[in-house]
Amino acid sequence: MATSLTKKDARERATGAPSGRTFFGHPRGLATLFMTEMWERFSFYGMRALLPLYLIAGGPAADKGSQGGGLAMTAATSTAIYSIYLAMVYLLAMPGGWFGDRVWGPRKTVTISAVIIMAGHLTLALPGEGPFFGGLALVALGSGLLKANISTMVGHLYDGPDDPRRDGGFTVFYMGINIGAFAAPLVIGTVGQNYSWHLGFALAAAGMALGLLQFLIGTRHLNPRSSEVPKPLSRAERTSVLRKGLSWLVVAAAFYSVVVLTGTYTLNWALVPITVIGLVIPVAVLLRIKRDRELSDSDQSKMTGYIWFFVAAAVFWMIYDQGGSTMSIFGDTKASGELFGFGFPSSWYQSVNPLWIMALAPVMAWGWMWLARRNQEPSTTVKFAMGLVLIGVSFFVFVVPMAMATGDTKVSPMWLVGIYLIQTVGELCLSPVGLSVTTKMAPAKYGSQMMGVWFLAVTAGDCTTSLLSLAGVDLNGTGIVTMEAALACLAGYAIWMYRKRVTALMGDVR
Structure with a gap:
């Protein structure tokens, strides 16, 4: 989408953004967030379009003559994994917002989340069931971290909730989401489904890399508030969070170690608990x-x-x-x-x-x-x-x-x-x-x-x-x-x- 640049807008100065130019009448930082979100959605929806098809590829649920090389799962298992993946993305949006508010601040959280998403797609580009589930977990984690914080930074561009440009700014931002979502299956879907699943996943990583690059280049146009941690954790709170997190990690590791060592592990040992937690x-x-x-x-x-x-x-x-x-x-x-x-x-x-x-x-x-x-x-x-x-x-x-x-x-x-x-x-x-x-x-x-x-x-x-x-x-x-x-x-x-x-x-x- 072409960028419309006009003269300095006095209202934008109130946001603290250093640039005096505007993006369709909105603070220049909106262009940065628009492009970042567009490329992130390009990677997200591109991989999502391939996901259920890759899971059934090579199996009885796939269409006759379709490309092999997938995980040959049943349609039921494919639907379960796809649904759990989406559920985790939205579930992780809550702790993602918490990290932005209490630990890193929105800007740093978005930067780290973009790197995690890119690493996830690159992991998906590796063949095998192990890299697949590892990559899926990374993409879900990164998407959850990014989702709440990038929207928060859009809000920071405006002079409070009563700024008349605010709703319009979110509308422009929403269009970036849909442009990325529309283009992704046409590009990533075509390459992944017709040529190589793993090349398709690698293209999703490239899309996120472009989004991260756009974000780092344009970060100077964002409101300084986006770099602040609104309510930092105290030393006592940080220690408590780490202790609780490590405790749950040890319990989960011990439980699944027993399941694996006794030879009773199946995919449902992972899918069912996650599903129940999500409910x-x-x-x-x-x-x-x-x-x-x-x-x-x-x-x-x-x-x-x-x-x-x-x-x-x-x-x-x-x-x-x-x-x-x-x-x-x-x-x-x-x-x-x-x-x-x-x-x-x-x-x-x-x-x-x-x-x-x-x-x-x-x-x-x-x-x-x-x-x-x-x-x-x-x-x-x-x-x-x-x-x-x-x-x-x-x-x-x-x-x-x-x-x-x-x-x-x-x-x-x-x-x-x-x-x-x-x-x-x-x-x-x-x-x-x-x-x-x-x-x-x-x-x-x-x-x-x-x-x-x-x-x-x-x-x-x-x-x-x-x-x-x-x-x-x-x-x-x-x-x-x-x-x-x-x-x-x-x-x-x-x-x-x-x-x-x-x-x-x-x-x-x-």
């Missing part, structure tokens, strides 16, 4: 906040209302994130790899969602404002209900091509394009509203932590998918897809039916 932590965090006696009655009421939104979001993401696993595997094995005479690798399907987002986000934003001017804009609860019903409808539609693709029959790619369209509209109804309502309903005591709580809804949803896969449920069958669709629609109906009660619990938040 327990969100519940524990919500209960800890809800049971805090220091919260006022108003805050307690808002947290009760927020639990409705959290559960609804978990159901939504449980289905939505299967766009990269269940639907990706279906696209590889049951959908035609040709449209209007043009052949393409199945990893390209992962570019459809970001393309729809870039096309529809401005339209839907305008639509909400148009309705608001007429006092007809749906409430937060109604938008959540709409998002859930739409994600359910998308899976009801998904049942049709699944039923059509019998034997060697392959369906048109337009089925998946249409399903991704319905899911994107649902996402645009629920996701931005969820982020907004989280900040509005957060008790003052937990203001910074609540955004991490919102991401835990994604963790809970993905871990539910993983648990179903590990339990032997065939997520690629029409029966379970129909049940998931019905669950989402029923959840949406419940939110709509109880919208007045939820609105009352929200207090003055709308």
